[in-house]
Amino acid sequence: MHVDMAFRCKAKTLQVVDTEYSADAVEWCPVEGWHNILACGTYQLKKPESEPGQSPSEDSEPPVRLGRLYLYSFEDQIFTPLTEIQRLETVAILDIKWCHVPIAGHPVLGIANAQGAVKLAHLMGSEKSCKLQPLCSVDLGDDCLALSLDWSTGREECGHPLQLVSSDSKGRVSLLSVDESGSSVHVLDQWKGHDFEAWVAAFDYWNTPVVYSGGDDCKLRGWDTRSSSRVPLFTSEQHSMGVCSIQSHPLRENLLATGSYDEHVLLWDTRKMKQPLADTHVEGGVWRLKWHPSQEQLLLAACMHNGFVILHCPNGLEESQEKCTILSSYALHNSLAYGADWSRLPLSDSLETSTAMLTIQEDQRASREDLRGQSLKIIYESPTATFDVLLEEEENPPPASPSRAEGTLAPQGPSGDGRAPDTKANGDVQAPKAQRETSLLATCSFYDKVLHVWKWEVSQNSPLA
Secondary structure, eight states: OOOOTTEEEEEEEEEEEEOSSOEEEEEEOOSTTOTTEEEEEEOEEEOOOOOTTOOOOTTSOOOEEEEEEEEEEEOSOSSOOEEEEEEEEEEOEEEEEEOSSOBTTBOEEEEEETTSEEEEEEEEEOSSSEEEEEEEEEEOOTTOOEEEEEETTTTSOOOSSEEEEEEETTSEEEEEEEOTTSSOEEEEEEEEOOSSOOOEEEEOTTSTTEEEEEOTTSOEEEEETTOSSOOOSEEEOOSSSOEEEEEEOSSSTTEEEEEETTSEEEEEETTBOSSOSEEEEOSSOOOEEEEOSSOTTEEEEEOBTTOEEEEEOOSSOOTTBOOOEEEEEEOOOSSOEEEEEEOOOOOOHHHHTOTTOOBOOSOHHHHHHHHTTOEEEEEEEOSSOEEEEEEEOOSSOOOOBTTTTBOOOOOOOOOSSSSOOOOOOOOOOOOTTOEEEEEEEEEEETTTTEEEEEEEEEEESSSOO
16 A cells, blocks of 8 residues: 555545445536436346256246346535435446536437447436437447447537447447437447457547547557558557556546556556556456546545455656555455446535545555455356356455456455444555645445445645646
8 A cells, every 4th residue: 555644634434325236336416406416327237047957058938137227315414415316227237427518408328238249328307317218229230238338528628529439248348429409329430459359438528530449468559540451559568467448537637547457557658658657556356447537646445355445646656656646445345346337516515524435554464464364165157257256355366357366355344234334444644734625526335335425635845737
């Protein structure tokens, strides 16, 4: 754990919600006036029931991938700030992303699902009483799973044309066009980007004709969508395992973050993609990365078997800088950490003083020691396969990969009863006259089927830089 002694950090759990299905994606609405709305996507693998006396065979029906989309409203209440306002039964969801700007006056959510489709739904009604309604959809191809999506609006500017990029389990990258009304989406272009699963695709928010993709072939690639050559702008193999998370910085031009099953977060200057600016080991496969919407040096990472971490990435990064600072770890999820997002919602005084929030202390390592020597057998569900896995805590646990069936125990997590659990965290010495920044976050995890809403506070001598 790399903690800069100039910072003091604390995390406080506000609420834990049972999602019933395995939760893998969560997004706060970024549209002004709708910041209190939170969406959560789930993925549940259901094996078909076999008749008595029948043994499994290659001719058996494939497992059914079920999903559920939840919509929540966050209010400034002390004990239960999150309220479910809608649930939609659907096929399994792999990724969800809100468009950063309204389309035809309404917030629009993009959904990548296990039937190889990207669906759009818009939010109708008022902030106090709203529901998602289906808008349109497009198929990426037969017999594939849509694994990720990203909007071209990351700088919260609409611009035209309005586009989406998506990746799928066949290794393809798809560029999608959305009309101004949001009532139609179609495939503009599609190409083979990777040899195996293309886990992620994302726009360069400062130069939207450029998109990036990462795959299970361990390659990170850039593409100019204006070119018909299908030749990548670059191919990087700096990651030693599958690349599964990419995000362009919405506030800092030429800065890109990538994450991999190799447990490393790399920062890049997009003008020089031969070597990363910084390489930080976060001790867990990095499934999602999210830049803070207003504090440009903060990066949130979902680290699978190592919970969620917040990194400080200072301005003026230079090539070959050793690493970013890990400010905090939130390890209260008892399962694979998949979904994570920052909220743009300001916190009220009632939440600042809430007794429902429990400060986390730095004894996660002790928690891990308590679990050492134990083992856990699980059914490892991934987008492309199912494995029986015997997990054992080791001194140096291997990285987890949905397609490689490796993993490790996570620290003891919540009971799942919807109450704020006993919490543990890290922190450091507070400097005098510290500047304080408070953020609201949502995170979700897979096998324990829970969604956490929590507050994170960082103090420093001077404003974060």
